[in-house]
Amino acid sequence: MSIWHPTVNAQTSSARWITATIAALVAWILVYSQLVPFSDWVVTLLPVTAGSSLAESIRFFVYDTPKVLMLLVLIVFAMGVVRSFFSPEKTRALLAGRRQGIGNVLASMLGILTPFCSCSAVPMFIGFVSAGVPLGVTFSFLIAAPMVNEVALVLLFGLIGWNVALAYLGFGLAIAVVSGWIIGRFKLEHWLQPWVRDIRSGVVALPTTALSSAERIHEGLVAVSDIVGRVWMWVILGIAVGAVIHGYVPDDLLASIMGRDAWWSVPAVVVMGIPMYSNAAGIIPVIEALIEKGAAIGTVLAFMMAVIALSLPEMIILRKVLTIRLLAVFVAVVGSGILAVGYLFNALFG
Amino acid sequence: MRDVKVLGPGCKRCVTTAEMVQAAADRIGVQVNIEKVTDYAAIASYGIASTPGIVIDGKVVHAGGLPKDDDIAKWLAA
Numbered sequence: 001m002s003i004w005h006p007t008v009n010a011q012t013s014s015a016r017w018i019t020a021t022i023a024a025l026v027a028w029i030l031v032y033s034q035l036v037p038f039s040d041w042v043v044t045l046l047p048v049t050a051g052s053s054l055a056e057s058i059r060f061f062v063y064d065t066p067k068v069l070m071l072l073v074l075i076v077f078a079m080g081v082v083r084s085f086f087s088p089e090k091t092r093a094l095l096a097g098r099r100q101g102i103g104n105v106l107a108s109m110l111g112i113l114t115p116f117c118s119c120s121a122v123p124m125f126i127g128f129v130s131a132g133v134p135l136g137v138t139f140s141f142l143i144a145a146p147m148v149n150e151v152a153l154v155l156l157f158g159l160i161g162w163n164v165a166l167a168y169l170g171f172g173l174a175i176a177v178v179s180g181w182i183i184g185r186f187k188l189e190h191w192l193q194p195w196v197r198d199i200r201s202g203v204v205a206l207p208t209t210a211l212s213s214a215e216r217i218h219e220g221l222v223a224v225s226d227i228v229g230r231v232w233m234w235v236i237l238g239i240a241v242g243a244v245i246h247g248y249v250p251d252d253l254l255a256s257i258m259g260r261d262a263w264w265s266v267p268a269v270v271v272m273g274i275p276m277y278s279n280a281a282g283i284i285p286v287i288e289a290l291i292e293k294g295a296a297i298g299t300v301l302a303f304m305m306a307v308i309a310l311s312l313p314e315m316i317i318l319r320k321v322l323t324i325r326l327l328a329v330f331v332a333v334v335g336s337g338i339l340a341v342g343y344l345f346n347a348l349f350g
Numbered sequence: 351m352r353d354v355k356v357l358g359p360g361c362k363r364c365v366t367t368a369e370m371v372q373a374a375a376d377r378i379g380v381q382v383n384i385e386k387v388t389d390y391a392a393i394a395s396y397g398i399a400s401t402p403g404i405v406i407d408g409k410v411v412h413a414g415g416l417p418k419d420d421d422i423a424k425w426l427a428a
Contacts, residue, residue, distance in 0.1 A: 087414055088400035115414065120401050122359065122390055127399030199394050320390060 014213040021217055025074075032070055039063035057247030064159065064239045064285065071158045072151065072228055072235070079150045080223025083115045084216045088124055090114075095141070096132040100184045103137035108176035111144030121314065125321050129192070130199040136184015143334060144176035147309040151231060155284035160291065167345065168301060175305075175337035182333050191326035234282030245289035258295035265299050266342040270335060273306025283307055298345030305338045351381045352426055357393045357403035358386070363416055367402040374422040382426065 039062040048055045091114045095107055116124070121142065128138040148169060157165035189197065211219070258265050287300045310331060319327055354371055358364025368384055375382040387393055387405075396405060400414030404425070411425045 089398065089413060092399045115400075120361075120414070123357075123393050123401045124399050126390060126394040127397070130394055131397070131399070195391055199391060 017214040017217045028070065028074060032067070035063060035067050035070075038066075053247040055247075057243040060246045060289075061239055061243040064242070065236055068155060068158050068235055068239065068285070069228070069232060071154045072231070073224055075150050075154045076227045077220040077224050080220035081216045082113060083223070084211055084219035086110070086114045088114055088116070088120070088127070091141070092128050092131055092133060095128065095137055098134065098137055100134065100136055100181055103134060104140040104177045104180040104184070107133075107137045107140035107180065108144040108148075108173045111141045111176060112148050112150075112173075114141075114145065116145040121317055122320055125318070126196055126199060129196065134184055135189050135192070136180045136182070138180075139183045139330065140176045140180025143179055143309060144173060146314070147176065147305060148172035151227065152284065152304075152308065155235075159284055159288040160297075164297065164301075164349065167348070171341045171344070172305070175309075175334065175341060179330075179333045179337050183329060186329065188326050188329060191323045191329075193321050193323060196321045231282075235285065238282040238285035242285035242289035245286070246292060249289075249293050251293060258290065258299050260296035260298070260346040262296075262299075265296070266302050266339055266346070269299055269303035270306040270310075270338055270342070273303045274310045274331075275312050276307045296346045297349045298342040298347070301345050302338050302342030305341065306335070309338070310334055351383060353407050354382050354384045354426075355405040356384060356386050357396060357398065357405065357413075358388065358401040359390065359393070360386075360388050361401070364388075364402040367404065367416060370417065370419065371404065371422055371426075374419055375426055378423050378427060380426045 039059055042062045043050070043055055043059045046055070046058060048058065091110045094110065095103060098106060125138060125142060128141065129135060133141075153165050153169060156168050258269070283304055287295075287304055290300050291297055315327060315331070318330070322330065352375070354375075356364060356368040356371065358367065364386070368386055371382065371384055393401065393403070396403060396410050398410060398413035402412075402416075403410060403414075404412040404417060404422075406425050412421070
């Protein structure tokens with residue numbers, strides 16, 4: 001970690017960093033606007049026939065890779081800056097003692113804005129529940145945080161379209177709100193692991209220091225080096241697979257298997273998605289190519305949601321704090337929500 | 351001798367945090383005894399909601415994400 005740490009002379013340093021950020025943004029826009037001519041130019045350089053499968057695959061790869069990586073850097077940076085205003089401890093304080101309903105909505109939205117890492121899921125779960133955040137509200141947070149994330153939204157926006165990205169955001173939030181609300185209604189606190197119920201930790205007051213603008217920009221850069229550093233390989237791999245599908249798989253091959261008329265494909269892909277563990281970064285480029293080849297959009301989104309929100313590794317982690325019965329309720333409720341979204345998307349964007 | 355506890359289930363960041371504390375302590379010449387707390391119930395009993403957390407002489411000074419080197423030095427010197 002050799003990233004610059006802002007320390008002295010915060011004001012001049014902030015001004016300098018804001019200027020640098022604006023300059024970088026302008027450079028970003030200039031480069032981004034040249035990506036289409038760039039990919040066309042690369043393809044003409046190669047000894048392949050224009051319009052052939054190979055040429056199409058290469059064009060797809062050469063255009064999508066820089067485009068997606070650039071969008072990722074921009075949005076992850078912006079979210080890093082936004083998240084510097086939030087912390088799990090602040091979110092917990094906002095949610096403690098909230099009633100069902102409004103609490104679920106608030107928790108789902110904070111799930112997007114609060115810095116979250118799945119390795120922290122269990123401490124966070126216990127920290128929330130033991131400090132008086134209702135179980136259902138805690139679940140809304142835990143469902144929204146991994147599912148509705150900026151990486152998924154960027155990729156959907158960049159590769160498929162803004163309307164799908166927006167619908168994903170809306171339905172992802174809806175699943176988190178409704179699932180948490182249902183779990184809360186059942187009053188399943190007694191299905192937590194006994195040792196979790198017994199923790200009465202109270203809340204620690206951390207020393208809060210206001211960050212300078214330079215420090216918030218720094219947080220954005222840390223997020224970029226952390227998140228983009230982790231997912232870039234998956235993005236490139238996903239786009240490479242997507243490029244092969246794009247160039248070589250015949251159009252409409254998938255229409256009969258994953259098309260909107262195959263009603264059973266939605267539950268089938270949800271079940272398939274659960275044991276798979278990937279992140280949005282690797283899976284969305286493949287999804288883009290699948291949609292092109294006739295797969296129904298609701299079906300592939302249900303698949304994606306199942307992979308991200310109902311992953312087996314996460315369940316193994318949650319099993320430490322939930323009894324098997326509560327875990328089963330969680331899977332059933334979230335799984336039904338994903339199914340509903342799958343069918344709804346197919347009906348809306350068919 | 352400062353008593354430092356690094357709270358975290360053993361993820362990479364928690365290990366890195368412990369190393370950062372040791373390095374900072376060596377740099378400013380403070381003797382530390384670092385203990386990693388990995389038990390979830392024990393972590394939760396400190397009242398934090400995100401890991402890694404740092405506890406110095408029984409007082410929680412940090413929770414969530416990697417700490418800054420300068421901050422660690424400040425906490426250890428305090």
